[in-house]
Each structure stands twice: as structure tokens, then as C-alpha cells.
Amino acid sequence: MGINTLAFLLFFVFGITVFYLLPQRLKWPFLLLLSLSYISFKDIRGIVFIVLSSLSVFLGGRLFEKRNEPKDASFRKKILILTMIFNLGVLFFVKYVKPIYGAFSGKTPPELDKIPFFDSIIIPLGISYYTLQILSYLLDVYWGRQKAETNYGKLLLFTCYFPQMIQGPISRYGALSAEFFKEHRFKLHNLKFGLQLMLWGFFKKMVIADKVGPYVQRIFFSHKEPYGLTVVLGLIFYGIQLYCDFSGGIDVIRGVSECFDVKLAENFRQPYFSRSLGEFWRRWHITLGSWMKDYVFYPLSLSRPMAKFKKSLKKKVSRVTVNRIQIAICDIVVFLLVGYWHGAESIYWAWGLYNGIILAISALLTDVYAGWRKKLGVDPKRKLWDNLFIARTLVIVTVGWIFDCSKTALGSLNLLKNAFIISKTSFEPIVLNLVDWVEIAELIIFCAILFKVSRMKERGVVVREKIEALPFAVQVIIWVGMIQLVACFGRSSGEVGFMYANF
């Protein structure tokens, strides 16, 4: 049951109605029941995975609090490692065993599904997201940053809260539990803001992403190999599609949750306005980036092997250089892991390496870049330079999307090479076969609306409050206009799944 289906709408209306009718003490148990029902709609076996994973971290957390003396350090560490191995092992088994075997045996996914052992492997709904969530809880309790939960049902709700099972965001227990277990009273503005955010998300997803998607498919995944400007245009289309699909889906999810008076973490902050690649990844899939920072980047930076490595370097190079080498290594490791989290295929490794290496180089060459900026008289506060930085980041990010536009890393590199081949036929497929000019004109208008709203947000305008302050008649026009836009221009040929639901 995707969130852009009629079945979900009915489920949502039923859920909201009952939620606000119930007394306070029954509200969170009802959310738990609703979430478990949602999971069972997809595959009831998914519940077994969720119960076992959440139970493991629940028991782990309780043990950490009971055995908290210095003499227990080794025991606590063993429990931590075992619980992490169990949860990461389950994730690895369901998500990676099949593609890894496929890569070595040369078998395609449909062929693998016919093999008796592989045909029984299911990927439980939301496993990539909830595994990271519960590991963050486990580590926070281990480090003493979070008190262990004493009620298993509450931790189970944190693991399987239905809006975020599809594509995140990856929440932290401290923040989300405060939202779950506060007093919930029906407030019209929660419902209004929630529905508004859902509508905005559907606009991005159904009116823009689902319309751009077929162009991307035809350019990169048809029989004809694209060249020159076709590749460039395909990459721009893909950048728009991915952003609108993923952030639109997150808007819908956050909107649904807001209607239940549960605010979820922000996952996007106008990433295409970033001035550097590092900033881009702090504004795109924010909750995954901050998870990686807190539970991989910092622990790796502060680990004993890293300290030893730094000590060995200090005799050869300056302290500042040692710090930069440390950051560069951690960047590459983090991005390889982010790539691996997306999937076992070579494109994800290549994507991780591409981003990790660029960030590592920029960390290592900080002084060189500063020298260049001084020589060129770069003033980041001036509009011209600011726009140039944004444009440079856009180019770097857009080139990086090439790894999503092929089935293999080598295929992606081949596409990149093709982008520089300008032949007579390089633009022909688009002009002659691909483009429905009316649809392109519509898309330009819709993207302009998206750009305008994003720029307002970038300037600190809280759009929902701005709308709220408008005269009632204007508000009605905006609401009706948005509903009409989604209803009339949203892709009508059936439900299109979310791209990030596949991870």
C-alpha cells in the first residue's frame, strides 16, 4: 500500500479519526497497532523481523543500564558487538546476499528468484531505515546519552512507526519519543499544516517527478545509447526527478505524521542551493548524513587505530596536515558506507567513491584553495561569487548522478565519456522522438513554482505561515489551485512507486 494510493488515503482517514477519539493513554498503543497493520498489509512476515530487531536492542539497552560499573566494560562491549552483528547481519542477509551472489554467478534478479533458497528471501519493509534507527538508540544508551526504555511497546513503536517505514526519515529515539508520548489534542492547524505539506509533496512527486521519470528512462535505459547533450539533459532531468521524488515523498510522510501531531525530523533543506559538496550532503537526506556523522565519522575519527595512525604520521607532517588526512580518510569511508547502504551493486560503490574522493581532496587542499581564492579576489559575500559556488556544486552533484543512470559502474563511466562526444545525432533523439513540447512547457512552469517556493524558504520565509496570514479567500484559491494541479497534471497512468522505497 503506497502512500500515493486510494487505499492509503482510506487507511489515513480511519487512523486520524480513531486517533483523536481515543483517550490519551490509548493514543500511542493505537499508533503501534496502526503501524503493525500497515506493515502486515505489505507482508506479515516483516513483523517478525521488526519484533526480533527491536527486542534485541531493547534487551541490550536494559543490560547496559543494569551493568554500568567499570568492571562491566568488557561485558557491555560484548553485548554491544553481538547486538550490532545480529541487526547488521539480518540487514546484510536480506538485502545483499542475493545481489552479491548474482554478481558472482552472472545471474539476473528474475533468474535468482527461481532458485529455491533465494526465492524465500524477503526484504522487510523499511529495514534499511529502522536498522539504523535502532542502532542509534543502542549506541546512545551504551554511551550514556540516552536512558534505556523500560516499556518494550514504546521502543517497538519507534522501530515501526508507519509513515517512516517507506523511506525514512531516520529518527532518533530522544526526539521521536518526545513527540509520540506528549499529550495529543486535536488542533485544526496541525491538520491543516499536515495536509498542506502532503499536498506539496504530492505536487513534487506526481506533477514533477513522475512526469520527468519517463524521459530519464528513455534517455538512459532504452536501446539507443545517448551522446553529448542528450546525456547532459538526461542528467538534469534525473537530478530534478530524484529530488522531487525523494523530498516529495518525505513531505507527504512528514505531513501524514503532522496530522497525527507527531513532528518528524527534516530530511531536506533546499540542497540545490548549496555552496559546496559538503554543504550539499548536509542538506540532502539530512537524517542519513547526521547518522553517518554521529555513528561512523566521529567514532572512526576518535578510534584507537586512527589515533595510532595519526601518531605515526606526526613525525613526518604537520599537525594540521595530520588532521586533514584523518578527515579525508573518514570522508571516503563514510561515503563508501553510504553507497553500500543504498545497495551492493557497483554503481553505489562508485558513487560513494566519487563523492568521498572529492570531499577528501577538498579537505587535503584547503590551503591551496584558500590561496587561489585570495589570488582571484574571491569574496563569498558577493552575489556573483555566491552564485558561482552554487553553480559549481550543481555541476559536481549532477555529474555524480551518472552512477544512478546505468546498471554498472563501467556503464556509468561510458555514459560520462559519451557526454563529451558531440556528433550530428547527439541531440537528435530528444528533438525528434522524446520530447512532448507541451509537457516540457508545463514542467518548466512547475519547476519555476518549485524554485520560487524553495528560494523563499532559503531566504528564511516560513511559507505555511505566510499562507496562513493571507486573506481567507486567497488561501482557498491556493488550496483549490494546488488540488487542481495535482489532480489534473499529476501523472495519471497509475501509481508510480517511490525511488527511495527501494533502499
Next chain:
Amino acid sequence: MKETVIEILASIRPDVDFESAEGLVSGGILESFDLVSLISELSDEFSVTISAKELVPENFDSVDAIVKMIESLR
């Protein structure tokens, strides 16, 4: 100790006035790279081990908070 901490911070981010700054981490003034460099410098200067456990914004949000954390680790 406070002066040394300010000196270290200023060497990492010369553009910030650390005497009065608050919300260094929660306010996004210090980025993860700055924080890793800062921890490295603090560990060397004051011979303390700062582990992942200490990595919460409250310990790094101001010069006073950093000084307090170092004192508790010594």
C-alpha cells in the same frame, strides 16, 4: 585553560569570535571537520582522551562547556 581553548579554536576557525559565541555545535558554527580538528588539538594539549561518548553538543557548544568537559576528563 580557557585562553588555551580559545587559542586552539581561533587557529581552527579564525573567522569566529569565540569569547562570546554560544551554540557552537547546535547552532552550526563548528562543522564536523572543525570538531575533529578541535578534539585532536584538545587531546594533545591537555592529554585527555575524548571518546564518542563525550560527543554531544552540550560539551562543545561554548568555550566554558569545553573547559568543563576537559576538567571532568582529567
